[in-house]
Amino acid sequence: xxxxxxxxxxxxxxxxxxxxxxxxxxxxxxxxxxxxxxxxxxxxxxxxxxxxxxxxxxxxxxxxxxxxxxxxxxxxxxxxxxxxxxxxxxxxxxxxxxxxxxxxxxxxxxxxxxxxxxxxxxxxxxxxxxxxxxxxxxxxxxxxxxxxxxxxxxxxxxxxxxxxxxxxxxxxxxxxxxxxxxxxxxxxxxxxxxxxxxxxxxxxxxxxxxxxxxxxxxxxxxxxxxxxxxxxxxxxxxxxxxxxxx
Ligand code: PML
Numbered sequence: 001x002x003x004x005x006x007x008x009x010x011x012x013x014x015x016x017x018x019x020x021x022x023x024x025x026x027x028x029x030x031x032x033x034x035x036x037x038x039x040x041x042x043x044x045x046x047x048x049x050x051x052x053x054x055x056x057x058x059x060x061x062x063x064x065x066x067x068x069x070x071x072x073x074x075x076x077x078x079x080x081x082x083x084x085x086x087x088x089x090x091x092x093x094x095x096x097x098x099x100x101x102x103x104x105x106x107x108x109x110x111x112x113x114x115x116x117x118x119x120x121x122x123x124x125x126x127x128x129x130x131x132x133x134x135x136x137x138x139x140x141x142x143x144x145x146x147x148x149x150x151x152x153x154x155x156x157x158x159x160x161x162x163x164x165x166x167x168x169x170x171x172x173x174x175x176x177x178x179x180x181x182x183x184x185x186x187x188x189x190x191x192x193x194x195x196x197x198x199x200x201x202x203x204x205x206x207x208x209x210x211x212x213x214x215x216x217x218x219x220x221x222x223x224x225x226x227x228x229x230x231x232x233x234x235x236x237x238x239x240x241x242x243x244x245x246x
Contacts, residue, residue: 001025001026001027001028001060001066001142001242002025002026002027002028002030002031002057002058002059002060003018003021003023003024003025003056003057003058003060003139003242004023004025004026004031004034004038004055004056004057004137004198005023005054005055005056005137006020006021006022006023006026006037006038006041006042006052006053006054006055006056006105007021007023007053007054007115008021008042008043008045008050008052008053009021009049009050009051009052009115010018010049010050010051011051011052011229014140016052016188017113018047018085018114018115019042019045019047019048019049019050019112020042020045020047020050021029021040021115022136022167023138023139023140023141024141024142024167024170025064025140025141025242025243027081027141028074028182030209031057034051034129035057037138037223038055038183038202039053039139041058042246045190046191046192047149047191047217048188048190050069050102051188053179055071057100058243060242062242062244063143064121064140064242064243064244065242065244066243066244066245066246067102067173067174067176067233067241067243067244067246068173068177068229068245068246069143069147069169069170069173069176069245069246070169070172070173070176070204070205071204071205072154072158072169072201072204072205072207073204073206074158074207074209075201075206075208075209076135076209077208077209077211078125078209078210079210080098080148080210080211080213083196083208083212084208085120085211085213086208087101087185087198087208088101089199090183090203090206091185091191091198091224092184093202093203094182094183094200094202095122095123095182096171096182096183096204096224097122097123097124097125097245099125099213100121100122100123100124100125100126100224101125101217102125103125104118104125104185104222104224105131106181107120107127107198107220107222108218108219108220108222109183109218110218111146111217111218112133113189113217113218113219113220114132114133114135114220115133115134115135115137115183116129116130116134116136116137116138116221117133117135117136117137117175117220117221117223117238118132118135118136118186118220118221118222118223118235119136119222119223119225119231120223120224120225121168121224121225121226121227122182122224122225122226122228123227126170128225128231129231129235130231130235133188134165135169135220135221136235136238136239137238137239138171138174138175138238138239139238139239139240140240140241140242141170141173141174141240141242141243141245142166142242142243142244142245143170143228143245143246144171144244144246145166145243147246148166150240151166151169152166155194155238158244161209164188164193165207167187168197168204170245171183172186172197172199172205173199173240173245174238174245175199175223176199176201177201178237179238180225180226180229180230181200181205181223181224181225181226181234182193182198182224182225182226183198183199183200183202183223183224184197184198184200184221184222184223185197185198185199185219185221185222186199186220186221187212187218188212188217188219189220190219191214191215191216191217192214194209194210194211194213194214195202195207195210195211196208196211196212196219207246
């Protein structure tokens with residue numbers, strides 16, 4: 001199998017601004033199709049026109065680990081304030097402190113969007129990712145064709161069978177499979193996409209409509225992690241270890 005990754009950016013005032021990114025593990029035969037799809041996605045992104053697109057294609061040498069797909073639930077929510085209450089409550093129930101949630105929202109609503117995720121300690125709320133501009137990019141994840149068909153069928157039944165949902169669900173599932181990760185919050189940085197999610201092995205993948213207002217450019221991902229976690233080992237798992245969801 002092959003890992004394909006794309007990131008697109010635009011340089012303004014000598015700073016590289018993130019436009020879009022995508023990654024997955026695929027069969028070799030899918031390379032041209034995926035490269036074309038990723039390129040088109042980068043070129044037609046609502047965040048703007050990139051001046052650099054980097055696509056990496058690499059053999060997956062290690063035998064992939066397996067992880068389960070989180071169960072999906074659509075929540076009702078009519079505003080970003082309501083979203084914040086729902087999120088704070090759900091995260092408090094799995095042991096994430098108020099301070100950690102507050103710090104997460106500061107990152108997720110900042111105009112400086114990161115390419116990858118921020119890592120926040122569950123109790124102290126301390127930020128742990130070594131590179132605060134780049135963050136941690138969850139990579140090397142995929143699903144086998146027959147399981148993808150099953151997933152598509154399930155998502156079609158609840159009318160959300162899109163690439164955006166599938167990719168986010170697989171990413172959240174790989175993330176949640178790491179024992180020291182308690183939960184994730186994701187707000188899309190696409191100004192047209194106002195549904196976000198929170199996820200964890202405890203409560204699954206909870207989709208939250210109106211997590212932000214249309215037109216807003218902010219967004220990103222935050223992972224809440226156990227105090228005392230080995231950050232280097234965790235980043236290695238998220239970025240380098242191939243995981244296939246089933
Ligand atoms: C993204 O922009 O890729 C993140 C999308 C998060 C929400 C996906 C969903 O609709 O479940």
